[in-house]
Amino acid sequence: SQKIEQNSEALNIQEGKTATLTCNYTNYSPAYLQWYRQDPGRGPVFLLLIRENEKEKRKERLKVTFDTTLKQSLFHITASQPADSATYLCALRNSGNTPLVFGKGTRLSVIA
Amino acid sequence: SQTIHQWPATLVQPVGSPLSLECTVEGTSNPNLYWYRQAAGRGLQLLFYSVGIGQISSEVPQNLSASRPQDRQFILSSKKLLLSDSGFYLCAWSPASGFQETQYFGPGTRLLVL
Numbered sequence: 001s002q003k004i005e006q007n008s009e010a011l012n013i014q015e016g017k018t019a020t021l022t023c024n025y026t027n028y029s030p031a032y033l034q035w036y037r038q039d040p041g042r043g044p045v046f047l048l049l050i051r052e053n054e055k056e057k058r059k060e061r062l063k064v065t066f067d068t069t070l071k072q073s074l075f076h077i078t079a080s081q082p083a084d085s086a087t088y089l090c091a092l093r094n095s096g097n098t099p100l101v102f103g104k105g106t107r108l109s110v111i112a
Numbered sequence: 113s114q115t116i117h118q119w120p121a122t123l124v125q126p127v128g129s130p131l132s133l134e135c136t137v138e139g140t141s142n143p144n145l146y147w148y149r150q151a152a153g154r155g156l157q158l159l160f161y162s163v164g165i166g167q168i169s170s171e172v173p174q175n176l177s178a179s180r181p182q183d184r185q186f187i188l189s190s191k192k193l194l195l196s197d198s199g200f201y202l203c204a205w206s207p208a209s210g211f212q213e214t215q216y217f218g219p220g221t222r223l224l225v226l
Contacts, residue, residue: 043217
């Protein structure tokens with residue numbers, strides 16, 4: 001069966017450290033993978049998209065990697081701040097005309 | 113710029129009552145539209161999506177239905193709510209170029225069925 005797994009439901013990290021979140025998928029052949037941020041009581045907000053032919057994408061303190069052999073994406077936040085505390089969702093779209101499928105998310109808490 | 117509206121923001125309804133949640137998008141034409149539900153502690157579950165007026169695809173069979181009476185209006189309905197319908201309902205849109213693009217979410221409606 002098809003699965004998207006974000007293998008940490010919650011992650012606590014000290015301010016200033018790098019947070020690394022993992023997204024693994026099974027039985028998908030995604031054309032791209034996206035990461036979203038969701039704050040409590042709000043809708044998710046798009047952060048980054050990485051395509052299958054890209055190894056790495058950066059945006060300010062964010063970095064995403066995509067390994068189609070391992071079927072895994074890593075999401076890094078460097079120099080983490082308490083304001084980075086939120087739930088982070090990965091989402092992918094299989095090849096073909098299908099909508100995005102979301103993982104359950106990882107709740108990140110950055111402790112001052 | 114594009115904006116997406118959802119209402120109401122919160123709703124408390126008794127079991128067996130009807131439901132109507134509305135979503136509208138401004139600043140774009142012929143968007144793809146989506147309804148998601150997010151139950152407490154669980155991920156985003158895609159309920160319905162629409163690529164055009166009157167075109168609805170259902171992802172999960174249940175007592176909910178969706179309609180798209182106008183290009184930028186998407187409505188989620190139920191004739192009789194169940195306790196299990198409680199959750200956070202999110203509407204989203206994406207540009208009309210197939211499903212290639214990112215999704216933009218509304219503020220959500222928190223529904224509590226008692």
